[in-house]
Amino acid sequence: MIATAPAPPRAGTSRLRAEVRIVAEADGRGGTRFAVLRGAAPVSLRPTPDGLHLVASAAGPLGGDVVAIDVRVGADAALTVRTAAASLALPGRDGAPSAVTVTAEVGPGGSLRWLPEPLVAVAGCRHTASATVRLADGATLVWRDEVMLGRHGEPPGDVVTRLAVDVAGRPLTRHELRAGPSAPGWDGPGALGPCRAAGSLLVAGPGHRAGEPAVLSPTAATLPLDGPATLTTATAPDAPTLRRLLDTAHRPPR
Amino acid sequence: MLPPAALLLADTRLPAGGHAHSQGLEAAAAAGEVHDLPSLRAYTLGRLWTTGLTTAAMAAATLRACSAEGGADWAGLDAEAGARIASPVLRDVSRRLGRQLLRAATAAWPDPVLDGLAAALPGGAHHPVALGAAGAAAGLDDHAVAVCAGYLSVTEATGAAVRLLGLDPYGVARLVAGLLDEVEAAADEAAAPRALADLPCPSSPRLDAGAQDHATWEVRLFAS
Amino acid sequence: MHRDAEHPTPLGRNPGPVRVGIGGPVGSGKTALVAALCRTLGAEIPLGVVTNDIYTTEDADFLHRQAILPPARIRAVATGCCPHTAIRDDIAANLDAVEELVRAEPSIQLVLVESGGDNLTATFSRALADLQIFVIDVAGGDKVPRKGGPGVTSSDLLVINKTDLAPLVGADLGVMDRDARARRGDRPTLFTSLRDDPGATAVADWLRARLPAVAVGS
Ligand SMILES: Nc1nc2c(ncn2[C@@H]2O[C@H](COP(=O)(O)OP(=O)(O)OP(=O)(O)O)[C@@H](O)[C@H]2O)c(=O)[nH]1
Ligand SMILES: [Mg+2]
Numbered sequence: 001m002i003a004t005a006p007a008p009p010r011a012g013t014s015r016l017r018a019e020v021r022i023v024a025e026a027d028g029r030g031g032t033r034f035a036v037l038r039g040a041a042p043v044s045l046r047p048t049p050d051g052l053h054l055v056a057s058a059a060g061p062l063g064g065d066v067v068a069i070d071v072r073v074g075a076d077a078a079l080t081v082r083t084a085a086a087s088l089a090l091p092g093r094d095g096a097p098s099a100v101t102v103t104a105e106v107g108p109g110g111s112l113r114w115l116p117e118p119l120v121a122v123a124g125c126r127h128t129a130s131a132t133v134r135l136a137d138g139a140t141l142v143w144r145d146e147v148m149l150g151r152h153g154e155p156p157g158d159v160v161t162r163l164a165v166d167v168a169g170r171p172l173t174r175h176e177l178r179a180g181p182s183a184p185g186w187d188g189p190g191a192l193g194p195c196r197a198a199g200s201l202l203v204a205g206p207g208h209r210a211g212e213p214a215v216l217s218p219t220a221a222t223l224p225l226d227g228p229a230t231l232t233t234a235t236a237p238d239a240p241t242l243r244r245l246l247d248t249a250h251r252p253p254r
Numbered sequence: 255m256l257p258p259a260a261l262l263l264a265d266t267r268l269p270a271g272g273h274a275h276s277q278g279l280e281a282a283a284a285a286g287e288v289h290d291l292p293s294l295r296a297y298t299l300g301r302l303w304t305t306g307l308t309t310a311a312m313a314a315a316t317l318r319a320c321s322a323e324g325g326a327d328w329a330g331l332d333a334e335a336g337a338r339i340a341s342p343v344l345r346d347v348s349r350r351l352g353r354q355l356l357r358a359a360t361a362a363w364p365d366p367v368l369d370g371l372a373a374a375l376p377g378g379a380h381h382p383v384a385l386g387a388a389g390a391a392a393g394l395d396d397h398a399v400a401v402c403a404g405y406l407s408v409t410e411a412t413g414a415a416v417r418l419l420g421l422d423p424y425g426v427a428r429l430v431a432g433l434l435d436e437v438e439a440a441a442d443e444a445a446a447p448r449a450l451a452d453l454p455c456p457s458s459p460r461l462d463a464g465a466q467d468h469a470t471w472e473v474r475l476f477a478s
Numbered sequence: 479m480h481r482d483a484e485h486p487t488p489l490g491r492n493p494g495p496v497r498v499g500i501g502g503p504v505g506s507g508k509t510a511l512v513a514a515l516c517r518t519l520g521a522e523i524p525l526g527v528v529t530n531d532i533y534t535t536e537d538a539d540f541l542h543r544q545a546i547l548p549p550a551r552i553r554a555v556a557t558g559c560c561p562h563t564a565i566r567d568d569i570a571a572n573l574d575a576v577e578e579l580v581r582a583e584p585s586i587q588l589v590l591v592e593s594g595g596d597n598l599t600a601t602f603s604r605a606l607a608d609l610q611i612f613v614i615d616v617a618g619g620d621k622v623p624r625k626g627g628p629g630v631t632s633s634d635l636l637v638i639n640k641t642d643l644a645p646l647v648g649a650d651l652g653v654m655d656r657d658a659r660a661r662r663g664d665r666p667t668l669f670t671s672l673r674d675d676p677g678a679t680a681v682a683d684w685l686r687a688r689l690p691a692v693a694v695g696s
Contacts, residue, residue, distance in 0.1 A: 132451075164451055171337035175457040183303060183456075184436060189287035190278070190300025191458045198459060213342050213466050218285060221463040223340045226333075231340045233459040271570035274558035354570035417559040473533045477556035477571070 015064035015096070018043055022052065022069070026076040026110075035074075043067060051080030054116070056087065063092020063126060067100045075107035075136075083116040086148070086239075091124035091157060102131040106139035111205070118146035118199070118239055121180065125157030137168040140205030144246060148239055149179050149196045156196075158182045165204065165229075172204060172227045195219060195235035197242040201249060204229035214249075222249045256401060259392040262362060263385075264402040266409055271354035275347065276414035276476035277301060277407065281464035283418055291425045298411050298433060302440055304458040306407030308338050309382045310444035311453040313403045314396035316386025318447065320367050328374035328383070334450045335380035341462040343469040345380075347478045352385075353378030359388035367391050400441035408433050414476060492608055494580055495526070496689060497589045499565065499607030501629055504595030506615040507639040507672050509537045512590050514678035516546040519686065525588040526551040526579040528572060530564050537592060550582050561594030562601075569606040588689065598627030609688060611681070615640040616649040623657035623667075631661045635668065635684055642671040 020043050023036035034052075039045040042058040042065075054069075061067060073079045089098060106112045112133070119129060135141055145163060149156035158180035165172040177198055179186045192198055206228060214222040220234030232249035236242035266272055278301065282288045288297045312335045319326040339345045356379065360368045371379055371387045379387070382403070389399030412426050443454055465478055500508050512527055519525060527547060529537040531554060538554035541547060553575040557564040564571060576589050591607060593600060602610045612633035614622050617640055623630055630636060636658055644651055651669060658667040668680045 162455070164455075166451075171334050171451065173340065174334070174337045174451065174453075174455040175340060176455050177459075178303070178456045185296055185298075185300030185303050188296030188300040189282050189285075189293060189460065190297040190302075191304050191460065192300075193287065193460055200459070215463055215467045215470075217463070218467070219460050219463050221341070221459075221466045223462060223466070224342055225340065226336050226345065233340060233457070233462055235459050267567065269568040269570050271568060271574070273560060273563050273568050274556050274571050276558065350571075350574060354574060357570060357573065414558070474556065475533060476558045 015092070016042055016060070016067070018065075018067045020045070020067065020069040022079070023072045023074070024077045024079040025074040032077040032079060043069070051082045051113070051115070054081060054083050059088060060090060061087070061098040061100055061127060062090045063094070063098050064096035065098045069100065069102045071102065071104040071112065073104070073106040073110040073112045073139075076109040077107070078111040080113040080115065086117045086120050088120045088122050089125040089127035089157065089159060090122050091126070095126065097126040097128065099128045099130070104131065104133045106133070106135050106141060108136040108138040110136070111140040113142040115142065115144050118148050118197070119159070119161070120148040120151060121156040121159035123150055123154045123157055125159065127157065128160045128162070130160070130162040131164070133163070133165045135165065135167045135172070135204065138206050139167075140207065141165065141202065143202040144199065145177070146197065146199035146239065146242055146246070147177060147179070149192070149198065156180045163200070163202065165202065167204065167227055170227070172229055173202060173225055173231060175200070175231075192235050193219065195237055197237065197239050198235045199242050199246060200231055200233040201246040202229060202231050216245050216248055220245045256398055257394060259363075260394055260398045260402050263388060263392055263394070263399070264405045266406070266413055268358050268362070270358040271351055272406065272410050273413075274477045275351065275410060276418065276478065277411040278461045278464050278468075278478070279411045279414045280418060280474060280476045281468040283415070285464070288415065289419065291421060291429055294412065294415050294421065294426070295429050295433070298408050298429070299436060300458065301411060301461065302404055302407050302433070302436055304456045305461060306404050307440045307444055308455045308457065309385070309407065310400040310403035310441055311455070312338065312382035313386040313389060314400040314445040315450055315453055316383050317389045317394065317396045317399045320387060320390035325370055326367075326387075328371050328379065331383045331450070332375055332379050335382045338455045338457070339380070340457060341465050343465045343478065344462065347465075348381040349378045352381040352383060355381060355384040355388055359384070359391055363388070363391035365391035396447075397441055397445040400444040401437060403444070404437040404440045408437060418475065492605065494576065495587045495589050496609070497576060497591055497607050498685065499591045499593065499602035499610040500613060501565065501593040501596065501600050501602060501610065501633070502613035503597060503618065506595070506613045506618070508592050508595065508613050509540055510672040511611070511613055511637065511639070511678055511681065512592050513541060513544055513546055514672055514676055515590060515682055515685065516541070518677040518679065518682040519588070520547065522686075523588050523689070524583070524585040525590065526553070526583060526586045528553045528555060528575045528579070528589060528591045530555050530557050530561055530572065530592060530594045551579065551586070553579055557594050561596045562599070565591070565593045565600065565602045565606060567603075569603050572606050598622070598625060598629055601628040601632070609634045609685075611635045611637055613637045613639055616644045616651065616654065617647050619647070620649040620651070620653045623654050623661055626661050630658070633665070635666055635681070636662060637668050637670055637681060639670050639672060641669050642673050
């Protein structure tokens with residue numbers, strides 16, 4: 001998920017185990033400060049006015065890489081997380097799977113906006129991007145997932161993205177997107193069809209007014225969940241179209 | 255070995271309301287995406303490995319929960335099932351079919367488990383939860399109920415295709431026979447014991463959008 | 479198909495309000511009869527309607543437009559290509575609709591369930607309908623009663639509608655009456671023209687007379 005282009009090439013067999021930790025707290029003056037900001041190769045953390053950027057110091061994730069990102073947003077704190085560029089999930093030399101796991105907790109009145117650039121599932125990859133988010137009552141979440149199924153003209157590797165969100169201990173949403181040769185029927189009309197870009201945008205929180213469901217295209221819809229939340233889910237021919245569909249539903253303030 | 259009770263639970267003639275639903279096929283057919291046997295196979299396979307697997311996993315987990323000490327946490331299971339259905343239309347369908355299945359299962363296999371479910375969730379349970387409870391009442395194990403879930407996901411779609419598209423029923427029978435290994439494989443994954451929050455839950459954005467759209471049609475044959 | 483001449487109408491078997499199934503071929507006047515019964519009986523007895531449309535919610539929409547009943551008293555059920563399945567083999571959605579009606583309006587004592595227009599073989603499950611009315615019309619030709627089928631032979635009431643059209647289509651009501659008697663034995667048959675009698679007086683009288691018995695049970 002985390003790469004800037006151009007990233008330096010990596011030796012094929014070196015596997016990375018990275019544990020990244022981010023703790024954001026209200027600073028008592030209406031702002032947010034970082035109590036902990038710990039990057040780990042290949043991920044470095046760069047605060048910008050636009051949000052916290054996850055910057056990759058090497059290409060990847062590469063088969064075999066395991067990256068765990070732990071995010072805590074305290075009561076009344078606000079955190080936006082972005083990446084500077086799309087990340088490429090690449091096959092490792094020995095076929096080992098890669099994984100990026102995000103665990104996030106947002107306290108009451110806190111807000112987390114997770115708005116990375118797309119993940120590209122390169123041919124031959126075996127990648128899982130999994131996120132578990134626990135929201136306190138009164139916490140806000142904006143969560144975007146975008147996957148490009150292969151680079152241009154290439155079939156994708158195996159990719160799974162998964163999002164599980166609880167609000168005050170109650171399940172809000174659980175969903176997975178599976179694509180690639182190990183997911184039977186994934187490119188048929190019962191799943192993703194011919195589209196090569198897929199994604200979702202979840203907006204949840206007390207200020208959120210779940211409106212009426214809306215069909216944005218034959219393969220995209222904005223869906224009010226049980227709870228103060230809306231999930232927009234879409235497949236599209238390409239990344240810009242996908243982004244447009246997701247933005248239609250919710251244009252995140254810059 | 256699949257116990258004979260599974261045959262009844264997975265029989266589309268069990269009066270559980272399934273006949274009125276096309277498993278999204280009516281929308282896919284109208285969009286021209288399903289029109290013959292190969293496209294029906296692709297559709298059914300994708301459906302089996304997305305919402306079919308998700309349903310099967312919740313049903314299997316529910317069945318295991320039925321034998322938990324102190325009984326199942328019905329509200330908790332129901333909330334987990336609902337969190338896996340993003341489309342409000344499909345959540346409504348799921349509740350409806352859950353209620354209807356519970357009625358049929360209670361007639362076929364009267365059991366305190368089903369009474370407990372009905373009492374805990376008077377508005378009706380989501381379909382996967384009702385299916386798991388029905389499986390428990392019928393004496394199935396978690397893998398068997400997952401097979402039933404997967405099989406129904408396939409046959410309700412293919413059954414609708416026969417009625418809607420007039421496809422060759424022998425060809426459809428061959429198609430279903432050819433998918434049984436997939437049903438078994440999906441059930442294997444679905445029935446692997448895990449914490450509720452970690453169960454497989456693949457979804458299909460197309461089916462969600464298709465179901466929302468379908469519900470607005472003025473002229474349609476199937477309820478979903 | 480189940481046909482049970484030995485078995486007179488089982489009265490009041492099903493819990494809740496009395497359910498009357500109204501079946502018959504496409505266009506014979508089922509919805510017109512439902513509307514008529516609502517007009518005539520609606521003031522006397524709290525009632526609700528479930529329609530089974532095949533493609534649309536046309537029938538429910540018609541009843542809405544006529545404003546004979548408040549919308550909360552009308553439910554539409556989709557039948558997935560098979561109108562007879564929804565009233566006979568898998569009545570789950572219809573039972574659900576009846577329950578919803580009662581939940582929304584607990585005073586309801588009578589529910590009219592209109593089946594989707596089907597053929598002569600369609601019949602209601604006894605678990606769905608306490609009483610069945612089968613509606614045919616003279617425009618289909620005077621041969622229809624002779625053809626039989628469970629709706630004609632074993633419904634609790636056979637309604638032969640659109641008698642006003644008989645001269646136009648050359649249908650002989652005498653023949654229809656004779657054939658209906660032959661097929662139905664003691665079971666009653668009524669001739670109606672809902673055009674001339676939009677209150678369906680005779681059918682309403684028949685139903686009214688049955689209601690206490692049905693409600694009390696047997
Ligand atoms: N002339 C005449 N027309 C009638 C009579 N009763 C009904 N119709 C007309 O016949 C047509 C069909 O009536 P409906 O009540 O919609 O018939 P239906 O059996 O509900 O039809 P489906 O639900 O489509 O199967 C309508 O145009 C009615 O106005 C009648 O007694 N005489
Ligand atoms: Mg009608």
